[in-house]
Amino acid sequence: MGAVTPHKIPVVDLSIENMKPGTSAWYSVRKDVQRALEECGCFVAVYDKVPLELHKTMFAKLEELFNLPHDTKIKNTSDKPHFGYYGQISILPLYECMGIDNPITKEGIESFTNLMWPAGNELFSENVLSYSSMVAELDQMVQRMIFESYGVDKYLEPHKESTYYLLRLIKYRPPEANENNLGFRAHNDKGFTAIVHQIYGEGLEIEKDGEWILCELLPNSFVILAGDALMGWSNGRIRSVKHRVTMNTKEMRFSTALFAFSTGIIQIPEELVDDQNPLRFKSFDHQKFLRFFETEEGRKADSPLQVYTGV
Numbered sequence: 001m002g003a004v005t006p007h008k009i010p011v012v013d014l015s016i017e018n019m020k021p022g023t024s025a026w027y028s029v030r031k032d033v034q035r036a037l038e039e040c041g042c043f044v045a046v047y048d049k050v051p052l053e054l055h056k057t058m059f060a061k062l063e064e065l066f067n068l069p070h071d072t073k074i075k076n077t078s079d080k081p082h083f084g085y086y087g088q089i090s091i092l093p094l095y096e097c098m099g100i101d102n103p104i105t106k107e108g109i110e111s112f113t114n115l116m117w118p119a120g121n122e123l124f125s126e127n128v129l130s131y132s133s134m135v136a137e138l139d140q141m142v143q144r145m146i147f148e149s150y151g152v153d154k155y156l157e158p159h160k161e162s163t164y165y166l167l168r169l170i171k172y173r174p175p176e177a178n179e180n181n182l183g184f185r186a187h188n189d190k191g192f193t194a195i196v197h198q199i200y201g202e203g204l205e206i207e208k209d210g211e212w213i214l215c216e217l218l219p220n221s222f223v224i225l226a227g228d229a230l231m232g233w234s235n236g237r238i239r240s241v242k243h244r245v246t247m248n249t250k251e252m253r254f255s256t257a258l259f260a261f262s263t264g265i266i267q268i269p270e271e272l273v274d275d276q277n278p279l280r281f282k283s284f285d286h287q288k289f290l291r292f293f294e295t296e297e298g299r300k301a302d303s304p305l306q307v308y309t310g311v
Ligand SMILES: O=C(O)CCC(=O)C(=O)O
Pocket: 168, 170, 184, 189, 196, 198, 203, 204, 243, 245, 255, 256, 257
């Protein structure tokens, strides 16, 4: 594996007091968000609206969840690709994950909880619902800043209405002496945005200019990653970012990732196309793009979005 450089990923403080849309603090942070996404395809958001107590509770809840018997965990299935349980994969032996579809609604959370704990687990449902809702609020804030900074906020509302979320809960075990330290292979996310929270343990690495940069753990920090759908929507101004997980510790690592997808068409705003920025991607159906990624052609492509809908 390539060396990890000491470079830093941009950090943007989204916890500034009174930072409401329309204030000078908002405009200034919005500019930082746009710059970070255009330059790196990601940034570390400092966000204190998710109480530290809830970070700790989530850690405990993830331990409780992954300690369930294997036969219970595999009940987490979905007809959507990569929304269900994954574990004991020979090429990714350290990795185990589960997915909650629609985690910002009581129904979404409860259908997951009821599968895992048929006798109920109210505390799990309550905590995960409030956690997902708070992280989704962060996502909505970032998406608003992106739309505004390109002057296309008139498209925000319809985009928001077609957005749905997946919460992935992830556990990595440390490698044994004879094992590789790859936690999760290098990839680009296929959603619009993804918010990774390193609940316990570092390991997330971001690729920049061919080098791997470790995402350090800061208090109250969430990593915002641009996915392929955002790359398409922004007509390539923001590029999706390649990332991977490397396990360099002797302890278990727990993380969550909240993905935003669209149920509809990702429409490239005409305002983002001009002589200097000719159209790079045709508008596309996000769900069909996700299915294309499941085909051999999609999997093999360096940039599946380019192959699917590139001009
Ligand atoms: O666990 C992490 O830190 C990253 C997970 C990730 O990139 C993913 O699930 O797509």
